[in-house]
Amino acid sequence: MSSTAVGLGVAALLLAVPAVAQEVTIPTRSPRTGAVIFRGGGYKPRIDTEKALNGATPYKDTFGDASLLLIEGELQRFFYQGIGTAGLGLGLGYAEKYADAKLDDGSAAADKAALKVLPIQLNAFYKFDYAAFRWGIPLVPYAKLGLIYSPWWMTKGSTTEVVEGSKASGGKWGWGGTAGVSFLLDVLEPRFARDFDSDLGVNHSYLFAEYTHADVNNFGGKGLNLGSRRWMFGLALDY
Amino acid sequence: MRLPFIGLLLFASTAVAQVGPAVSFTSATTTTSNNTVTVPKSECGNARRFTWTRTGNICGGSLFIYATTGTCGGEPTATDLKLVSLGSSDSTTTGTVNFSVQQLLAARGGGTDGGSAATCDSQTSEISFNLCASARQVGGYLGTECQTAYANVGSPTFVLKYDPQPPATPTIAAVIPRDSALSVQVDGAEADSTVIVEVAMVASADTDAGTDGDAGTDADAGTDTDAGTDDGGMGLVGSLALEGTTGPVTRVDKAAGEGNVVITGLTNGVTYRLQAIIRDAAGNESPASASVDATPVKSNGLFDAYVDAGGQERGGCAAAGGGLAGGAVLAALGIWLSSRRKVS
Numbered sequence: 001m002s003s004t005a006v007g008l009g010v011a012a013l014l015l016a017v018p019a020v021a022q023e024v025t026i027p028t029r030s031p032r033t034g035a036v037i038f039r040g041g042g043y044k045p046r047i048d049t050e051k052a053l054n055g056a057t058p059y060k061d062t063f064g065d066a067s068l069l070l071i072e073g074e075l076q077r078f079f080y081q082g083i084g085t086a087g088l089g090l091g092l093g094y095a096e097k098y099a100d101a102k103l104d105d106g107s108a109a110a111d112k113a114a115l116k117v118l119p120i121q122l123n124a125f126y127k128f129d130y131a132a133f134r135w136g137i138p139l140v141p142y143a144k145l146g147l148i149y150s151p152w153w154m155t156k157g158s159t160t161e162v163v164e165g166s167k168a169s170g171g172k173w174g175w176g177g178t179a180g181v182s183f184l185l186d187v188l189e190p191r192f193a194r195d196f197d198s199d200l201g202v203n204h205s206y207l208f209a210e211y212t213h214a215d216v217n218n219f220g221g222k223g224l225n226l227g228s229r230r231w232m233f234g235l236a237l238d239y
Numbered sequence: 240m241r242l243p244f245i246g247l248l249l250f251a252s253t254a255v256a257q258v259g260p261a262v263s264f265t266s267a268t269t270t271t272s273n274n275t276v277t278v279p280k281s282e283c284g285n286a287r288r289f290t291w292t293r294t295g296n297i298c299g300g301s302l303f304i305y306a307t308t309g310t311c312g313g314e315p316t317a318t319d320l321k322l323v324s325l326g327s328s329d330s331t332t333t334g335t336v337n338f339s340v341q342q343l344l345a346a347r348g349g350g351t352d353g354g355s356a357a358t359c360d361s362q363t364s365e366i367s368f369n370l371c372a373s374a375r376q377v378g379g380y381l382g383t384e385c386q387t388a389y390a391n392v393g394s395p396t397f398v399l400k401y402d403p404q405p406p407a408t409p410t411i412a413a414v415i416p417r418d419s420a421l422s423v424q425v426d427g428a429e430a431d432s433t434v435i436v437e438v439a440m441v442a443s444a445d446t447d448a449g450t451d452g453d454a455g456t457d458a459d460a461g462t463d464t465d466a467g468t469d470d471g472g473m474g475l476v477g478s479l480a481l482e483g484t485t486g487p488v489t490r491v492d493k494a495a496g497e498g499n500v501v502i503t504g505l506t507n508g509v510t511y512r513l514q515a516i517i518r519d520a521a522g523n524e525s526p527a528s529a530s531v532d533a534t535p536v537k538s539n540g541l542f543d544a545y546v547d548a549g550g551q552e553r554g555g556c557a558a559a560g561g562g563l564a565g566g567a568v569l570a571a572l573g574i575w576l577s578s579r580r581k582v583s
Contacts, residue, residue: 047545056548062541101418101538109538110415110422156540157417168542170554223552224545 032081032203032238035089037074039210039234042067043095045117045226052222062102062113068095070117070232076125084128089144091121101156111157117226119150119216121176129184129204138184140206148174150216150226172216172226180210182236204238260295260302262372262393274395275367278340279522280403283359286337289370289397297327298385302374302392304336306343306399311371312391320346320368336370340401343368362403370397402521406432409515409525414533420503421533425515428495435492435516435524436500439484440509441532481512481530492518507537 044067047059072093080086096116100108123146131137153169154161161168185205186193196202209231216226267288268276276287291304304323305315315321320343322336341359344366348356372393376386409427425434481488493500495517505511512532517525545552 047550050550050552052551053545053548058541058544058548058550061544101540102544103536103538109536110417111538111540113538113540115541154540154542156538156543157420161540161542163542163546166542166546166553168540168554170552224550 030197030201030203030239032078034078034087035074035076035236035238037076037089037091037234037236038072039074039208039232040069040071041230041232043070043117043228043230044068045115045216045224045228047225050217050223050225059115063097063099063115066097066099067230068097068115068117070095070119070230072119072232072234074121083130084126086124086126089121089123089125089146091119091123091146093117093119093121095119112155113161114155115152116155117150117152119148119226121146121148123147123176123178127182132184136187138187140182140184142180142182142208142210144176144178146176146178148176148214148216150174152224152226170224172224173218174214174216174227175219176212176214176216176227178210178212180208182206182208201239202237206236206238207234208236209233258295259377260293260297260374260392262302262304263292263294264370264372264393264395264397265290265292266397270397273398275398275400277400277402277521279519280359280401280405281522281524282340283344283401283403284339284341286339287399288335288337290333290335291323291372291393292333293325293331297325297329298375298377299327300375300385300389301326302329302372303389304370304372304393306338306346306368306370308347308366308368310391311369311393311396312373313389314373315371318347340368340399343399344401359403362401365404366401368399368401370399400521402519402523405523406517406519406525409434409517409528411436411513411515411528411531414513414531415499416533416536417501418538419505419507419535420501421505421511421513421535422499422501423513423515424499425517425528427528428517429519430495431520432495433492433518434495434500435490435518436502436513437481437488437490437516437527438502438505438511438513439481439488440486441512442483442485481514484512505535507535510534 044065045059048057070093072091074089074091076087076089078085078087094117096114098112098114101111101113103109123144125142125144127140127142129140132140149171151169151171155168183206185207193205196205210233212228212230212232214227214229216228217224266274266276267290270276278285278287293302302323302325303315303321305319305321307315307319309316309319320338322338323334325331344357344359344362346356370393371391373389374392375388376390376392378384378386406429407427409425411423412426413424415422415424421438423436425436428434489502491500491502500515502511502513510532511534512530514530515528519525539547
């Protein structure tokens with residue numbers, strides 16, 4: 001074997017190594033099909049606004065000005081990805097609040113009174129993430145409009161209350177609109193974001209704040225009003 | 240060469256056949272993890288039943304099954320309660336023994352070398368008896384000889400523990416009036432015991448608690464026949480009459496250390512008399528505590544306040560319909576979302 005041939009072989013090998021290395025490090029993006037969202041915040045139902053109460057404030061009398069702690073999870077599915085992203089979401093939450101029950105004279109009783117709510121929401125959403133992906137602006141405004149169904153129940157002691165033969169449990173329909181803005185976390189750690197995608201399929205991560213206007217009173221029907229005006233905060237993961 | 244080998248083989252097979260006896264016991268009574276049957280004073284005269292099964296051959300002498308306060312092994316003494324005696328020719332391989340603590344205590348007076356006889360009443364301290372089986376073992380140079388000494392051949396060793404001491408008298412430290420219920424804090428319960436609270440309506444100066452002015456009306460304040468019988472999950476007993484009460488006595492129990500005993504299903508505005516008893520792990524019950532009177536009071540939760548204020552919500556069937564609709568939507572969307580069809 002001539003020295004020329006050996007030299008050509010070594011040169012070919014040296015050229016091949018960077019090529020292989022380059023192939024491994026090419027960043028890849030997995031397809032984006034939906035999102036998982038976790039959020040929490042204070043939820044103060046507008047029970048005291050019911051007209052039939054004539055200004056009475058049973059919620060405030062029981063719980064004061066305190067809100068329930070609402071924890072929600074939501075799954076979203078993207079139907080449109082172009083100038084922004086649009087799709088449908090399904091959310092499920094849980095909120096509860098405890099306070100001392102009251103004696104007839106208004107003093108605290110030994111029993112605990114509680115309100116528990118399990119809101120379910122189906123919504124359509126749009127988020128303007130075009131600027132974030134196209135120009136690197138890490139803020140993504142979005143809006144949602146949805147149908148809400150909220151099972152609820154009230155307990156005293158360890159049992160559901162029964163008053164005048166009526167059991168304190170039921171469900172209310174309503175609607176809600178939400179506006180918010182997300183901060184794209186990928187800009188803080190781009191490499192970590194790429195690894196998150198390649199390892200777990202999470203394309204983007206966001207922290208967000210949103211404001212919700214919800215009317216949950218059977219669309220103006222009589223009875224409990226479980227609607228609210230609330231701020232919520234959370235984490236969203238596109239997958 | 241062949242003949243000595245055959246002889247050795249025959250000899251060996253004989254030796255294998257000479258297996259000493261072994262007895263296994265099972266108890267018809269629930270035992271603790273260490274095979275102990277605890278007997279309270281109230282059950283001192285009740286017979287306990289054990290089944291035994293023998294394997295192996297009895298080698299000379301007898302196989303004894305007996306109960307003793309000593310350790311198992313050796314022949315039973317005069318102070319032990321002999322239950323079964325099998326001779327070497329006896330082919331019985333299984334049987335049952337029934338005996339009570341009362342018999343065991345009486346047997347202890349049968350000899351001069353043991354303890355003294357006692358009765359269920361005179362025995363005031365805790366005492367334990369072992370259920371044993373003993374027989375002569377096979378041994379020697381060739382392993383075929385009957386030994387002269389007896390050894391323990393029974394397993395497991397069941398222990399019959401007689402516990403005649405009742406727990407100390409408890410005290411009712413506090414009674415918290417609740418809506419249609421009373422929450423009772425009982426002090427003085429030892430570990431592994433059960434706290435029992437008995438409750439009955441206090442008899443009024445008139446006829447009963449259901450007719451007094453301060454006890455509500457006849458319809459809602461409880462009568463002799465309905466007090467404590469609603470959905471409180473309680474049993475009714477009449478075993479212990481509470482002085483000055485009327486109607487049935489309700490008994491509610493709870494394991495010690497698990498918080499207050501809550502008696503539900505009571506009538507607001509009616510005064511009830513309570514007393515507490517402790518039942519230990521053996522089943523002995525303490526004397527009753529001093530009685531305490533308490534009255535459940537109505538309290539208002541959010542729904543009470545809401546309805547009182549004129550709120551029109553009544554829950555009910557609409558909620559069920561909505562729940563079904565919501566569940567259907569949830570299921571449909573769950574299936575849809577789980578399809579995970581890639582869009583881009």
